[in-house]
Amino acid sequence: xxxxxxxxxVGRWVIISTERAKRPFDFAPEDETPKGGFCPxxxxxxxxxxxxxxxxxxxxxxxxxxxxxxxxxxxxFPALIIEGNLNKVGEGLYDKMxxxxxxxxxxxxxxxxxxxxxxxxERFADVxxxxxxxxxxxxxxxxxxxxxxxxxxxxxxxxSLEHSHSQLIALPVIPEIAxxxxxxxxxxxxxxxxxxxxxxVRQEQEAKIRVVIENQDFLVCCPFAPRSPFEVWxxxxxxxxxxxxxxxxxFFSLAQIFSETLKRLDKALTNRPYNFMLHTxxxxxxxRDYYHWHFEIVPxxxxxxxxxWGSGFYINPSPPEEAAKYLREVSLxxxx
Amino acid sequence: xxxxxxxxxVGRWVIISTERAKRPFDFAPEDETPKGGFCPxxxxxxxxxxxxxxxxxxxxxxxxxxxxxxxxxxxxFPALIIEGNLNKVGEGLYDKMxxxxxxxxxxxxxxxxxxxxxxxxERFADVxxxxxxxxxxxxxxxxxxxxxxxxxxxxxxxxSLEHSHSQLIALPVIPEIAxxxxxxxxxxxxxxxxxxxxxxVRQEQEAKIRVVIENQDFLVCCPFAPRSPFEVWxxxxxxxxxxxxxxxxxFFSLAQIFSETLKRLDKALTNRPYNFMLHTxxxxxxxRDYYHWHFEIVPxxxxxxxxxWGSGFYINPSPPEEAAKYLREVSLxxxx
Numbered sequence: 001x002x003x004x005x006x007x008x009x010v011g012r013w014v015i016i017s018t019e020r021a022k023r024p025f026d027f028a029p030e031d032e033t034p035k036g037g038f039c040p041x042x043x044x045x046x047x048x049x050x051x052x053x054x055x056x057x058x059x060x061x062x063x064x065x066x067x068x069x070x071x072x073x074x075x076x077f078p079a080l081i082i083e084g085n086l087n088k089v090g091e092g093l094y095d096k097m098x099x100x101x102x103x104x105x106x107x108x109x110x111x112x113x114x115x116x117x118x119x120x121x122e123r124f125a126d127v128x129x130x131x132x133x134x135x136x137x138x139x140x141x142x143x144x145x146x147x148x149x150x151x152x153x154x155x156x157x158x159x160s161l162e163h164s165h166s167q168l169i170a171l172p173v174i175p176e177i178a179x180x181x182x183x184x185x186x187x188x189x190x191x192x193x194x195x196x197x198x199x200x201v202r203q204e205q206e207a208k209i210r211v212v213i214e215n216q217d218f219l220v221c222c223p224f225a226p227r228s229p230f231e232v233w234x235x236x237x238x239x240x241x242x243x244x245x246x247x248x249x250x251f252f253s254l255a256q257i258f259s260e261t262l263k264r265l266d267k268a269l270t271n272r273p274y275n276f277m278l279h280t281x282x283x284x285x286x287x288r289d290y291y292h293w294h295f296e297i298v299p300x301x302x303x304x305x306x307x308x309w310g311s312g313f314y315i316n317p318s319p320p321e322e323a324a325k326y327l328r329e330v331s332l333x334x335x336x
Numbered sequence: 337x338x339x340x341x342x343x344x345x346v347g348r349w350v351i352i353s354t355e356r357a358k359r360p361f362d363f364a365p366e367d368e369t370p371k372g373g374f375c376p377x378x379x380x381x382x383x384x385x386x387x388x389x390x391x392x393x394x395x396x397x398x399x400x401x402x403x404x405x406x407x408x409x410x411x412x413f414p415a416l417i418i419e420g421n422l423n424k425v426g427e428g429l430y431d432k433m434x435x436x437x438x439x440x441x442x443x444x445x446x447x448x449x450x451x452x453x454x455x456x457x458e459r460f461a462d463v464x465x466x467x468x469x470x471x472x473x474x475x476x477x478x479x480x481x482x483x484x485x486x487x488x489x490x491x492x493x494x495x496s497l498e499h500s501h502s503q504l505i506a507l508p509v510i511p512e513i514a515x516x517x518x519x520x521x522x523x524x525x526x527x528x529x530x531x532x533x534x535x536x537v538r539q540e541q542e543a544k545i546r547v548v549i550e551n552q553d554f555l556v557c558c559p560f561a562p563r564s565p566f567e568v569w570x571x572x573x574x575x576x577x578x579x580x581x582x583x584x585x586x587f588f589s590l591a592q593i594f595s596e597t598l599k600r601l602d603k604a605l606t607n608r609p610y611n612f613m614l615h616t617x618x619x620x621x622x623x624r625d626y627y628h629w630h631f632e633i634v635p636x637x638x639x640x641x642x643x644x645w646g647s648g649f650y651i652n653p654s655p656p657e658e659a660a661k662y663l664r665e666v667s668l669x670x671x672x
Contacts, residue, residue: 003655005560005561006561007559007560007561008524008532008560008561009521009532009533010513010516010517011520012561012563012649012650013648013649013650014561014563014649014652015649015651015652016561016652016654017651017653018655023654023658023662024566024604024605024606024662026653027565027605027608027637027638079643079651091560092543093532093535093536093539094539094561148643148646148647150641150642150643150645150646151642152641152642156639157639157641157642158639158640158641158643159641167643169643169647171647175647175648175649176647176648176649177346177645177646177647177648178647180345180346180347180648181345181346184344184345184346185345188344188345196345196429197345199429200344200429203430207428223343224341224343224427224430225341225342225343225344225348225349225350225352225430227348227350268360269360269363270360272363275641275642275645276642277642277645277646278646279646296645296646301363303492303493303494304640305486305488305493305494305495305611306487306488306493306494306611306612306613307415307484307486307494307503307505309486309513309611309613309632309634310511310611310613310615310632311482311484311505311507311511311512311513311514312348312349312512312513312516313348313349313351313507313512314348314349314350314351315350315351315353315415316350316351316353317353317362318359319339319352319354320352322359326359326360
């Protein structure tokens, strides 16, 4: 059973996997990048993954067989496990609980070569709907407090399988980063009586210098204080704290602008690895007035080193104004 | 002039280098590791670094010439610059200031092949004294609030030069991580009337399972909730918030145990890259009652990916109890 442990000073949580504990020689050096070979996420290999939790598939096709365009399965090597009780206990001055949670994989495509930036926006919209559906379903489990959706694209960004997929982890506690955003946006709201994200959208639309693209519903911009070069946020223009409440009509609009954003990043940075994370309300409290859901995309271009570990500061060698300009001006036309 | 910018939601600071701004194609893929060739930190090459700020050198030898065992020089490519005023201003809802600070390099040895774990503890003690001396000197500059000492060992841990060195960055604001530790340890003190680090030392000495080594003055242990596999902390046994107040007699004791710790890590993890950071009080307020200086060593064995970015949680596949056992039991005898 994995364990959730809290640092007694700063309150940071860590998941300690006790079952597949690694010994010193289990940590492969960074540059080992096995490629090719058998892929459990390819169409036809459905039986090699845990059974599907949900799938978007052609009428008449059977679960765990071909005919799907998107599958959600349990992670075969979960960081947290779904069965059991939290059993919160102390150990002297330390706090811990059982590593209860859900860890699912959203297989975004049956096609090994396709990525989010190359698939048609209609199918990308299905991925975004699958995020919603899984959050709604897992919200019914009273043990969970927060559901995090994220994607690791490319090995250097943490993907252990090349085939395009995102992940979901349901947590029994609200994570640090969500706390910080909820507290920060509440403080701003208490002072200004406005949502800080709505104010950011307004200011960025006026200033224009950090905007990458926008459509009727969403603004894509490089944030004012990005941790990473070419960090990009996708923010809905109308105020809403809760991703799962996004109107059905907006998923295609989100998929279109998300797809174009990834295309621009892929082109500007020649397909470098990236992570993206959905930031949305905890599932039991919606923080409606002051929070505002959004996606954050962080390309993997720099390293976390001693300065970042020791300070929580980030050194970013690319001003977001210049990154936004590159991303705006990159040509998406196919070269011949 | 680099810029310090604050994220308007979570208050995180970033340093935006505007001068050596990087374009998309300036980010080299991770596995490019140039080696060998000219090293500006080698003895004899003193003229190729910025002039020395201080040095430990043989009597009668001239600054910026051979004869030294340790040199401190300004970083040739500083993240922050030393000259100018902070000029704190707003930009709509955003906050920024000039990137004023000091960025120094502690060249730990004149010998390109030597590392902290292979040099004699007497010389390691000088490195630890140099940290103290530089913090004391820079504390006189009223623009600075915090001085961070850190080391990136190995390219994957962020070192751009192979030659053994540590770094110092003096900051005009107290960084996030220091804030979190100061707040957390104050909360514990307010509730318990005891220092949380002193309590950790006591509990770890009793439990023994996470202790790596100890001597009269210092305890080396794997923390209860480590972010990284084989993370190790070095904590002074007697309460003191301020590193620069360490008694002269203790530097050798610290060097001895620090050296053995690095030797054990090098042996167990076959010289994998690591970062270490000195955690000490801000320079204007000492937080004497509840804070407690210490070193944190974080080996570079896992990646920061979407889950960590999105949650602030860490997934650690090595329980600290097992890591401590490996480190205790590793043989430091030379193999023949």
